[in-house]
Ligand SMILES: Cc1cc2nc3c(=O)[nH]c(=O)nc-3n(C[C@H](O)[C@H](O)[C@H](O)COP(=O)(O)O)c2cc1C
């Protein structure tokens with residue numbers, strides 16, 4: 001069964017109330033479910049559809065279209081490196097390669113220690129401070145390979161810290 | 167000629183020490199005074215002010231804002247919606263981010279004046295999914311504005327009410343296209359709608375009349391309501407009024423955002439003086455002046471002819487450096503002002519590889535509804551990727567052009583043009599480099615320039 005936190009459930013109800021047509025709430029609800037569960041499972045698709053009076057296909061076709069929704073688990077931290085032109089000409093591909101080296105992992109996979117998933121994403125609208133990287137919800141600017149190493153060290157140190165601490 | 171001073175209207179408080187994004191700070195700096203005065207006027211007067219101002223939309227298409235508002239279908243009796251386009255996803259563009267993060271109340275004041283002028287009672291801010299902090303900042307700002315009666319059920323005691331909601335996207339560029347955005351907001355795949363005949367002003371969100379405006383455009387509305395359309399129209403140049411924020415990225419000494427009166431600064435002044443010129447030991451090679459879909463300009467090319475300025479025909483003879491940065495002049499030079507994103511490339515960049523990078527973006531972002539766009543963008547990506555990572559042939563430039571030529575004009579939305587223009591312009595202006603790429607790759611081997619594809 002879907003085991004959503006009470007807080008998620010109340011935020012879902014609030015989101016639905018923003019729209020004159022329930023179906024409009026589907027993206028906000030998907031975001032909330034993914035934040036709660038880490039991904040959008042088959043069960044979640046059914047649950048969201050039922051909640052909004054839709055068919056599961058109406059939810060599935062969104063999961064499969066929008067890059068931010070995922071069907072598989074990712075590492076504890078999500079590293080998204082901008083791939084687009086302004087970042088690339090300032091060395092974004094090197095930054096990305098450095099992150100992969102640090103965690104011994106390939107693009108789009110969970111690293112062997114489970115710490116991270118690294119992905120390329122398209123322009124993050126911060127091209128003036130290229131190359132940029134988003135780690136979870138935080139933007140990091142002018143990330144050259146040295147800064148990528150420092151950020152990786154920090155992630156590794158935090159992973160080693162006692163559970164419960166961010 | 168030295169570059170003019172920046173004219174900071176929209177970005178007046180951006181990066182100002184001590185300026186915070188809360189209501190108290192905004193009000194301390196005179197915030198919401200314009201709204202107070204606006205709600206005492208007749209809504210029609212405000213629409214007239216915006217028409218008189220000559221404001222062109224800042225989202226990319228440059229459509230006259232006041233005209234868009236008068237196209238709203240009022241006879242249907244249906245509610246009118248406002249959608250704020252905060253999708254900011256055209257590569258090279260990064261202005262709306264700073265407004266949202268640092269001065270959200272300026273945007274909200276512009277939204278509320280727009281809603282009052284157009285009798286809108288529900289507005290949505292569609293913000294790209296990759297701005298989670300921006301979405302939270304906006305939600306907090308809306309709550310603050312509501313608590314102070316600048317938004318909500320009874321605005322400033324007038325009996326007029328309007329709610330604003332934040333709606334987050336989920337990483338798809340096509341949601342920036344206004345009808346794709348509307349479909350997305352309705353909870354569907356963001357497939358752009360066929361238009362004409364029906365534009366959002368007639369059949370938009372939930373088949374109701376809808377205004378879609380960019381974040382920066384709506385901030386301008388606040389300043390128009392403040393100073394009056396007439397005064398606003400005196401800033402900038404004829405038919406290209408107000409200020410514009412140029413987002414400069416890539417190979418310059420000082421990338422960043424700079425606001426100037428429209429058309430009062432040339433591309434050369436912006437890049438050499440304001441942004442400090444090329445990096446040490448480098449030369450400028452190419453610049454894309456209005457977001458990645460705008461046609462590329464090649465340093466060294468010249469633009470000559472006659473153009474209309476007001477009622478007169480005036481001769482022009484420009485190098486890239488001489489082009490004034492306004493919508494009309496950039497169109498004269500065969501490109502566009504677009505979203506204001508200026509991407510600069512120096513002589514370390516291979517144009518084949520840069521195009522390969524751009525093509526990968528468009529192939530990833532095509533929504534897939536139209537065959538020419540879906541297949542064409544993919545082929546352009548595959549050809550440039552093969553040139554870079556496999557075998558490059560002398561005839562690849564011509565092949566790329568033939569694919570691009572079959573997309574533009576044959577698709578549902580302007581993404582078709584957006585993905586064809588880079589290929590068409592890169593091949594037209596750097597054709598020799600495409601022809602010589604195979605040879606160049608052999609000769610230079612591993613170059614030190616960063617990988618782009
Ligand atoms: C493919 C495509 C992507 C677009 N992306 C954006 C965007 O990210 N932000 C934006 O404001 N306008 C974008 N636009 C332009 C919108 O369709 C629309 O013209 C604009 O939001 C209108 O607002 P304005 O008149 O205030 O400029 C895009 C257009 C196309 C064709």
Ligand code: SF4
Nearest residue numbers: 533535536539577579
């Ligand atoms: S032109 Fe491209 S993005 Fe636009 S509707 Fe057609 S397939 Fe979709």
Ligand code: FES
Nearest residue numbers: 082087124126127
């Ligand atoms: S290209 Fe990387 S943020 Fe725009």
